[in-house]
Amino acid sequence: METIQIGMLGLGTVGSGVLQMIQHNEDKVVNVTGRQLNVKRVLVNHPERHQDVAENIELTTSVEDVINDDEIQIVLELIGGIHPAKEYIEAALRNHKNVVTANKDLLATYGPELVKLAHDHHCDLMYEASVAGGIPILRTITNSFAADKITEVKGIVNGTTNYILTQMSQQGWSYDQALKAAQQLGFAEADPTNDVTGKDAAYKMVILSQFAFGTQLAVDDFAVTGIDHLNGFDVQQAGKFGYVIKLVGIAQVIDDGVFVEVAPTLVPADHPLATINNEYNAVMVTGEAVGDTLFYGPGAGGLPTANSVLSDIISVTKNLVLKTNGNFFNNYQRQYIPAAPRDVVYPYFLSIMMPDVPGQMLKLTQIMTEIDASFSQITQTEADGLAHVVIITHEMTAQQLADFKARVAKDSSINLGAAYKVLK
Ligand SMILES: NC(=O)C1=CN([C@@H]2O[C@H](COP(=O)(O)OP(=O)(O)OC[C@H]3O[C@@H](n4cnc5c(N)ncnc54)[C@H](OP(=O)(O)O)[C@@H]3O)[C@@H](O)[C@H]2O)C=CC1
Numbered sequence: 363m364e365t366i367q368i369g370m371l372g373l374g375t376v377g378s379g380v381l382q383m384i385q386h387n388e389d390k391v392v393n394v395t396g397r398q399l400n401v402k403r404v405l406v407n408h409p410e411r412h413q414d415v416a417e418n419i420e421l422t423t424s425v426e427d428v429i430n431d432d433e434i435q436i437v438l439e440l441i442g443g444i445h446p447a448k449e450y451i452e453a454a455l456r457n458h459k460n461v462v463t464a465n466k467d468l469l470a471t472y473g474p475e476l477v478k479l480a481h482d483h484h485c486d487l488m489y490e491a492s493v494a495g496g497i498p499i500l501r502t503i504t505n506s507f508a509a510d511k512i513t514e515v516k517g518i519v520n521g522t523t524n525y526i527l528t529q530m531s532q533q534g535w536s537y538d539q540a541l542k543a544a545q546q547l548g549f550a551e552a553d554p555t556n557d558v559t560g561k562d563a564a565y566k567m568v569i570l571s572q573f574a575f576g577t578q579l580a581v582d583d584f585a586v587t588g589i590d591h592l593n594g595f596d597v598q599q600a601g602k603f604g605y606v607i608k609l610v611g612i613a614q615v616i617d618d619g620v621f622v623e624v625a626p627t628l629v630p631a632d633h634p635l636a637t638i639n640n641e642y643n644a645v646m647v648t649g650e651a652v653g654d655t656l657f658y659g660p661g662a663g664g665l666p667t668a669n670s671v672l673s674d675i676i677s678v679t680k681n682l683v684l685k686t687n688g689n690f691f692n693n694y695q696r697q698y699i700p701a702a703p704r705d706v707v708y709p710y711f712l713s714i715m716m717p718d719v720p721g722q723m724l725k726l727t728q729i730m731t732e733i734d735a736s737f738s739q740i741t742q743t744e745a746d747g748l749a750h751v752v753i754i755t756h757e758m759t760a761q762q763l764a765d766f767k768a769r770v771a772k773d774s775s776i777n778l779g780a781a782y783k784v785l786k
């Protein structure tokens with residue numbers, strides 16, 4: 363039987379999971395593809411840390427050993443980050459290697475040029491694992507929503523932050539304690555900054571939007587807020603109002619435009635997204651014909667992510683058998699037009715500090731009246747001469763919110779701490 367030789371770049375959390383799956387699931391792979399898979403060579407930074415790797419696998423610190431090996435037909439890029447991963451993938455594609463990667467940073471930033479390079483060289487470039495770890499969401503959107511018009515994709519697409527929020531609210535852990543555990547469990551990026559600032563989720567929303575709407579966004583095209591400034595008091599107050607705060611990514615078609623945002627968001631306690639805990643992710647895809655659908659699973663971790671990588675390897679292998687490599691993973695393309703702020707409508711959670719003196723509340727009410735918005739729920743707590751006012755508004759537009767912020771900014775006695783969307 364013919365053997366497909368694989369070269370790996372990286373043998374960390376995901377790479378180790380991939381190796382384990384290839385070694386343990388040989389029979390099924392042979393049954394499904396008619397080919398054996400063999401990992402021939404692996405690029406790492408620190409070979410001394412990987413001495414337990416199987417004897418027949420060569421470790422190397424030189425990328426040329428992988429990308430210039432004529433026997434290797436599939437290169438797995440699992441080192442992460444933009445450089446040198448981009449140059450390694452480009453070199454592999456130029457050498458006519460099919461590439462599988464889990465790298466959302468790279469695909470969200472340089473997706474179109476890498477996709478073109480792969481196509482020009484008749485190679486596959488697949489990246490199912492780049493969004494929501496173990497949830498097979500990209501292939502599902504491409505294949506199973508091929509004819510339906512998707513109107514919204516929203517969800518929890520970062521495992522680390524969901525793990526942190528869950529541990530803080532359910533176990534009473536500190537932010538630092540929860541982040542450290544997420545790193546030890548292999549959920550966080552090598553540098554967790556992108557996880558906690560929302561950028562990792564934003565990369566995933568760029569890729570999801572491309573698959574769902576055909577738009578080519580950049581992370582700078584939309585607002586991204588992480589959980590690094592989330593305040594324990596706001597989490598508690600949201601809970602008292604019947605909401606859970608989650609880091610939610612939303613991409614929603616509004617008229618001809620698309621609204622995209624990543625931000626801490628109040629989710630009603632009985633909403634499906636409110637029940638997604640720990641490193642689990644969930645993506646809700648709404649289609650005009652099908653209505654709401656929900657895809658749930660582990661969003662981070664070695665073996666779950668490896669399963670998505672393996673699904674790409676199997677697809678590439680089937681293409682090698684049929685000699686059909688070089689088709690686009692997703693070829694839907696449409697121009698991106700940002701939705702107008704006056705068309706983006708949500709209730710908002712506003713957390714405000716101000717002096718506990720007569721007249722302050724009236725000022726706040728006047729500002730709301732000026733922007734033609736209103737409160738649906740409000741609480742006030744006092745401490746040390748300060749009033750902490752927490753409001754849930756009725757539905758208002760993103761434009762009204764911007765006007766509210768601008769007016770409050772002019773009044774030094776009113777300090778707006780947080781303004782989060784409330785999911786409908
Ligand atoms: N962890 C997860 O749950 C998920 C991760 N991903 C993505 O998968 C990719 C891999 O992540 P993960 O496995 O967690 O990362 P790790 O940090 O655990 O592993 C990275 C691996 O790449 C090697 N490496 C890094 N830089 C270089 C370099 N310049 N040259 C050679 N080798 C290098 C490291 O070598 P050494 O071991 O010798 O130091 C290590 O083996 C990333 O793109 C990540 O975003 C996607 C979904 C989930």
Ligand SMILES: N[C@@H](CC=O)C(=O)O
Nearest residue numbers: 520521522549550551
């Ligand atoms: N750091 C990421 C890993 C998967 O993409 C996350 O926590 O979701």
